[in-house]
Amino acid sequence: MKKLTLDKGDFRIFWIKNAVPILLIIFAISMVFVNRTFSSWDNISNIINEFAIYGITACAMTTAIICGEFDLSCASVFGWSTVLFCLTCTAFGVLPAFLITMLSGVVLGAFNGFLVAKVRMPAFIATLGTMTAIKGLAYVVTDAQPIKTENETLYAISKFNIGGITIVPLVFIVVVVIFIWFLKFTKFGRGIYATGGNYEVARLSGINVKFYKFIVFVLLGACAALSGIMYGSRIMAGWAPYGSDLALYCVTVTVIGGTSLMGGNGGVHRTIIGILFMGVIFNALTLLSVGGSMQKFVRGIVLISVIMFDAITSKRHKA
Amino acid sequence: MRTKKTLVLLLVLILTVSLISGCANQQKGDAPSAGSASSEDTPGGAKRIFMSSAYYTAPYGAPLQEAVQDKAKELGYEITIVDGEANADKQLSQFKTAVADGYDALIYWPGDQASTPPIVEYLNSTGLPWVALNTVVDDSVIDKVPCMIASDEVEIGRNVGRLMIEYFEKNPSDTKNVAYIEGSPGSSYTENLTKGMNEVIKGSGINILNEPQYAEYDPSKAMTIMEDLLTKFGDQIDLVVAQDGGMFQGAFSAIEAAEYVGKFGIICQGQDLIVKEKLLSGDLYASVAQDPYTEGSLSVEMLDKMIKGEEVEHWVVNPTGPIYADDVDNYSWF
Incomplete structure (x- = not known):
């Protein structure tokens, strides 16, 4: 029988692989002692409700990054979706509005996918263009005005909660489970990793790399639309500039979680850690009465520290 | 070499955590750093005001927020101002965190009109004194705002x-x-x-x-x-x-x-x-004229009256009017 021991090397590997979650746990435990409110259910439910909306798109962004791609336009798809959802919700009701907005997100994502996979435009340029065009479209449709909806069913949905947890985190959990499942346990997921890991090798191995490049944008469009719907349902309003920090947020939590921007590795389960990390840090800063200017500075420092840590430990791990 | 790197990393992390704690203490003055600091916990029972500013980094925001801080200090309140980043959901979340943490009064600077109803509804449900600042709220909830300080x-x-x-x-x-x-x-x-x-x-x-x-x-x-x-x-x-x-x-x-x-x-x-x-x-x-400093000061003054149970006007209008070269000395400049 093999003796269960943890030598120095094992500990180092464990630390390298789990540094961010360990730091998150240490930080959260410290906060429990520093500020009693942090561990109150009101506050925990608040953190969960807050990160879930952007978290949905972050899952799709992680998948795109694993596939070696990136989408700047998700913020505009988000803003456009809040507008479209509110407009159609008032005109046709919640379910048709949901379906129309999701379809719109899929179509916009497919257009990005077409530009990148078929036309072979660099994702940065293609999505920069569509980002501007989609935001412009939202401004034109709404005459640049914020759109309200007073749909009673939507109002009831926005108020629905179980112990303070609204419907948004429940949707987020479903999305996370789906993403983790297909990335880890399906051929489709392996194709995404292979495409992002080495495009040419994957192509020569017979993997339909163009399909994977295309589909990650479709997923991103759909998830950005779903996030927009969730946001619209929370505040009962839509406007083109809503969610303008979404792309940056998604990349930040993906990197903090440990998914490499070079593609080919990482996972949505890691991004959840990044989302939790950011959610807890933001919440803690507010609870610690840290002012807005200092919050920005601290957030930047934390981000640099985590990325620097990841870079150094990964380098050492490879060595 | 490896030990050195580890030490550097640990140092950076310790600095980050220290920074966070340091900031908290700096903002709270002499307030104790442990536990949620409701007014009962703070020295002399100083009440705490929380402000979510949608346009924290806008040029107009700087003097306005400075005025809020100055007036709060003058009237003996502790104030925390955070950046709502013109994101209604984020602002709602910030207010929920503040309420959970036991703040005594709230200032809400909305990003846009359309998204204000759920936040106004929430703020009213807290039972705390609060004021809306700068941006006029949506027509559907304008009567539900206890006090609004904004320019016409x-x-x-x-x-x-x-x-x-x-x-x-x-x-x-x-x-x-x-x-x-x-x-x-x-x-x-x-x-x-x-x-x-x-x-x-x-x-x-x-x-x-x-x-x-x-x-x-x-x-x-x-x-x-x-x-x-x-x-x-x-x-x-x-x-x-x-x-x-x-x-x-x-x-x-x-x-x-x-x-x-x-x-x-x-x-x-x-x-x-x-x-x-x-x-x-x-x-x-x-x-x-549209004076951000006056607007910021008025918000804390009105909040102070509400905390003391005094009557306040529903809409306190920030004065406006033409300014010519001859009048410049009659106005504040930022």
Whole structure:
């Protein structure tokens, strides 16, 4: 029988692989002692409700990054979706509005996918263009005005909660489970990793790399639309500039979680850690009465520290 | 080598955590750092005010937030101001965190009108005294706001319109052509200013040359727009109107570069230092007052009255009116 021991090397590997979650746990435990409110259910439910909306798109962004791609336009798809959802919700009701907005997100994502996979435009340029065009479209449709909806069913949905947890985190959990499942346990997921890991090798191995490049944008469009719907349902309003920090947020939590921007590795389960990390840090800063200017500075420092840590430990791990 | 790297990493992390704690203590003054600090926990029972500012980094936000801090200090309150980043969901979340943490009163600076109803509803449900600041809330909830401190944006626009008419009375022109630079599409401030201005200039013969041009309160964008307008309309322009001091600054740089200074009049809104300088030099015909410092101070004053159970007006209007070169000493500049 093999003796269960943890030598120095094992500990180092464990630390390298789990540094961010360990730091998150240490930080959260410290906060429990520093500020009693942090561990109150009101506050925990608040953190969960807050990160879930952007978290949905972050899952799709992680998948795109694993596939070696990136989408700047998700913020505009988000803003456009809040507008479209509110407009159609008032005109046709919640379910048709949901379906129309999701379809719109899929179509916009497919257009990005077409530009990148078929036309072979660099994702940065293609999505920069569509980002501007989609935001412009939202401004034109709404005459640049914020759109309200007073749909009673939507109002009831926005108020629905179980112990303070609204419907948004429940949707987020479903999305996370789906993403983790297909990335880890399906051929489709392996194709995404292979495409992002080495495009040419994957192509020569017979993997339909163009399909994977295309589909990650479709997923991103759909998830950005779903996030927009969730946001619209929370505040009962839509406007083109809503969610303008979404792309940056998604990349930040993906990197903090440990998914490499070079593609080919990482996972949505890691991004959840990044989302939790950011959610807890933001919440803690507010609870610690840290002012807005200092919050920005601290957030930047934390981000640099985590990325620097990841870079150094990964380098050492490879060595 | 490896040990050194580990030490560096640990140091960075320790610094980060220390920084966070340090910031907290700095903001709280002598307040104890452990536990949620409701007013009972703070020395002398000082009450705590929480403010979520949608436009924390906007030029108008800096003096406004400074005034909130100064007035709060003067009246013996502890104040925390956070950046709502014009994100209604984020602001709602910030307020929930603040309420959970036991703050005694709240200040809400909304990002836009349409998204205000759920937040107004939530703030009312807390039972805490609160005020809305700067941005007028949505019509559907305007009666539910206990106290709103905001400029009458339409009236500011009317003042701009009156100044335009006055300018053409003093500087007669056959064409009365105006190049008009606006703020952000869809923002209530931009829309209401234009609405008020149009109300007044209707039937006056004043002609707005350009389709809406939005510089989004960004001086560099205003400069680009002004360059384009000068290229397109050049000598046809009789008057330039900018919706705030920052955009005036950008537009003026373009006018200066194209050597058009003095060839037409300029009017703007705001109390920026550059506005004061150009009023005194005669490059700017007039400005319209909107004092962020007064607005910020009023918000804490009203909140103080509410905390003490005194009656407050439903809408406390931040004073406005024209400012000419002769009046500059009667106003604060930022």
